[in-house]
Amino acid sequence: MDGWHETEIRVRYAETDQMGIVHHSNYLIWFEAGRSDFCRARGFSYKDMEEKDNALMVVAESYCRYKSPAYYEDDLIIRTKVGEIRSRTLRFLYEVVRPGDDELLAEGETLHVVTDENKRVRSLPETYKAMLLKDSEEDENAFPANQAPH
Amino acid sequence: MDGWHETEIRVRYAETDQMGIVHHSNYLIWFEAGRSDFCRARGFSYKDMEEKDNALMVVAESYCRYKSPAYYEDDLIIRTKVGEIRSRTLRFLYEVVRPGDDELLAEGETLHVVTDENKRVRSLPETYKAMLLKDSEEDENAFPANQAPH
Amino acid sequence: MDGWHETEIRVRYAETDQMGIVHHSNYLIWFEAGRSDFCRARGFSYKDMEEKDNALMVVAESYCRYKSPAYYEDDLIIRTKVGEIRSRTLRFLYEVVRPGDDELLAEGETLHVVTDENKRVRSLPETYKAMLLKDSEEDENAFPANQAPH
Amino acid sequence: MDGWHETEIRVRYAETDQMGIVHHSNYLIWFEAGRSDFCRARGFSYKDMEEKDNALMVVAESYCRYKSPAYYEDDLIIRTKVGEIRSRTLRFLYEVVRPGDDELLAEGETLHVVTDENKRVRSLPETYKAMLLKDSEEDENAFPANQAPH
Numbered sequence: 094m095d096g097w098h099e100t101e102i103r104v105r106y107a108e109t110d111q112m113g114i115v116h117h118s119n120y121l122i123w124f125e126a127g128r129s130d131f132c133r134a135r136g137f138s139y140k141d142m143e144e145k146d147n148a149l150m151v152v153a154e155s156y157c158r159y160k161s162p163a164y165y166e167d168d169l170i171i172r173t174k175v176g177e178i179r180s181r182t183l184r185f186l187y188e189v190v191r192p193g194d195d196e197l198l199a200e201g202e203t204l205h206v207v208t209d210e211n212k213r214v215r216s217l218p219e220t221y222k223a224m225l226l227k228d229s230e231e232d233e234n235a236f237p238a239n240q241a242p243h
Numbered sequence: 244m245d246g247w248h249e250t251e252i253r254v255r256y257a258e259t260d261q262m263g264i265v266h267h268s269n270y271l272i273w274f275e276a277g278r279s280d281f282c283r284a285r286g287f288s289y290k291d292m293e294e295k296d297n298a299l300m301v302v303a304e305s306y307c308r309y310k311s312p313a314y315y316e317d318d319l320i321i322r323t324k325v326g327e328i329r330s331r332t333l334r335f336l337y338e339v340v341r342p343g344d345d346e347l348l349a350e351g352e353t354l355h356v357v358t359d360e361n362k363r364v365r366s367l368p369e370t371y372k373a374m375l376l377k378d379s380e381e382d383e384n385a386f387p388a389n390q391a392p393h
Numbered sequence: 394m395d396g397w398h399e400t401e402i403r404v405r406y407a408e409t410d411q412m413g414i415v416h417h418s419n420y421l422i423w424f425e426a427g428r429s430d431f432c433r434a435r436g437f438s439y440k441d442m443e444e445k446d447n448a449l450m451v452v453a454e455s456y457c458r459y460k461s462p463a464y465y466e467d468d469l470i471i472r473t474k475v476g477e478i479r480s481r482t483l484r485f486l487y488e489v490v491r492p493g494d495d496e497l498l499a500e501g502e503t504l505h506v507v508t509d510e511n512k513r514v515r516s517l518p519e520t521y522k523a524m525l526l527k528d529s530e531e532d533e534n535a536f537p538a539n540q541a542p543h
Numbered sequence: 544m545d546g547w548h549e550t551e552i553r554v555r556y557a558e559t560d561q562m563g564i565v566h567h568s569n570y571l572i573w574f575e576a577g578r579s580d581f582c583r584a585r586g587f588s589y590k591d592m593e594e595k596d597n598a599l600m601v602v603a604e605s606y607c608r609y610k611s612p613a614y615y616e617d618d619l620i621i622r623t624k625v626g627e628i629r630s631r632t633l634r635f636l637y638e639v640v641r642p643g644d645d646e647l648l649a650e651g652e653t654l655h656v657v658t659d660e661n662k663r664v665r666s667l668p669e670t671y672k673a674m675l676l677k678d679s680e681e682d683e684n685a686f687p688a689n690q691a692p693h
Contacts, residue, residue: 103426105422105425105426105429106260106261106266106425106426106429106439107260107266107268107421107422107425109260109261110256110257110259110260110261111256111259111260111261111262111263111264111315112261112593112599112601113261114261116256116257117571117602117605118257118568118569118571118572118575119568121567121568121571122405122407122568125405125406125407125568126403126405126406129405129406129466133466138466139406139465139466140465140466143562149562151562151609151612152567152609153608153609154606154607154608154609155567155605155606155607155609156604156605156606156607157604157605157606158603158604159601159602159603159604159605162601162662165261165439165440166429166433166438166439166440212612253576255572255575255576255579256575256576256579256589257572257575262443262449262451267421267452267455268418268419268421268422268425269418271417271418271421272418272555272557275418275555275556275557276553276555276556279555279556279616283616288616289556289615289616290615290616293412299412301412301459301462302417302459303458303459304456304457304458304459305417305455305456305457305459306454306455306456306457307454307455307456308453308454309451309452309453309454309455312451312512315589315590316579316583316588316589316590362462406560406561406566407560407566407568409560409561410556410557410559410560410561411556411559411560411561411562411563411564411615412561413561414561416556416557418557465561
């Protein structure tokens, strides 16, 4: 699994545009769905982070490369992993794949700054950092030591 | 003006769907833009109502009748007026018109319940009620007494 | 099952608004997701209907009653059924339920006019009509004859 | 004007999320509104390009840096300019500015590939290329020769 978490989505009619393909802004929403799901799979909710620990992961940068269009009713996989974690920022990486024809539709990343509810930058609580990195550590045991994580 | 307030919008590419027309969910967003603008024209902001007076106009019902499609780059007018105001609810009416060919594209309404920030029903502050009704009163002076407001 | 088809969705962050709840326009998008899924469960795709049989189900009316708010990360069920089918129109009914606390969050309906790709009204092809009604017929066998369908 | 075209928008309630700020996916939609408007100001419509000349500007990459949040009812300016034009690709640059406090909220860019309606890459028709570059050429006359365009 090399640190990637997979989230299934099905393309909605409302997500298409008059070009007959998914409007490009939706990929950022899918990335976010993947990110939420990634966090849940690591044992915590984005919601808890906001409500219980006053830590928000504000999006500071987004990037997406659109390689091939997605269509209405496509069953897609959003693949999400942590790119890097620093004390006050973290980066997530994404891939959008259509298993039906094994096509990589898009890849992207988002950079997040950790803030409190008043938008002041703060450091990511250790407990979340540990959970976000959890799976990668397991990979180090599961894979040969000389194989670098992506 | 018979109580209607007019808001101009231009159809965005992202608002179209693969049928080549505006996706029907956007009309609710346009109604809301019309409503916001209506309130501003009456002298207050939705935002103030929320932040200063702890009064939220939660949408309790929405209805829209789609008569003719809107297209990308159409310049449209959202016409908004107050339908009725009761102590704890208020109703707005809308029309979406395309001045270019004078077509009535849609008409609809939304019913709102006034709540505080904890979602408890409360009464609409008198000051807002007065402002919302302001224009209608002016109409009573401007039009013959026997002409009922719409 | 009394004709209802169930579709699971999870509330996305992007679907919330600054009131901290799901923005009301998203319910129309969820209804549509439920409708697409309903059709698939009846053996056909909305997409096929458009591409192979030149029949579009254009939304002519939408109505939604919002009873209780939905929140970020809520796991919801969209319940969809056919309300009525006439030669050129059909009506779908919806309920949005949160199984976690068994709350009915919203109910609504959409009326559709069947058109060809040039937006001319046409009749619903018999084959789709038969598939849409399939499950209801099974209900007539499964339930006592004197029990009115919902 | 150094090649920048300005488009006014007002933030909609539906564009906010539960963090109380505009959801980051909307910036891509605003960029697109700016781009449409830019093209119109140069004398052509995106729509014409699609319908009359079978040339689509498919989004191949998007990037946005979010520097400061936008809020409900903010009056914003989307500044758009052409970054570079090659035979089959073109790049647009954007800035989102809030004139009220003169804050630069975001900056970004999109890369487009020109295709026909069947998604085959083609070259940008010369007529559009000329119109897109029109203003920049005027700049070359208006500014000192040694001043590099942004």
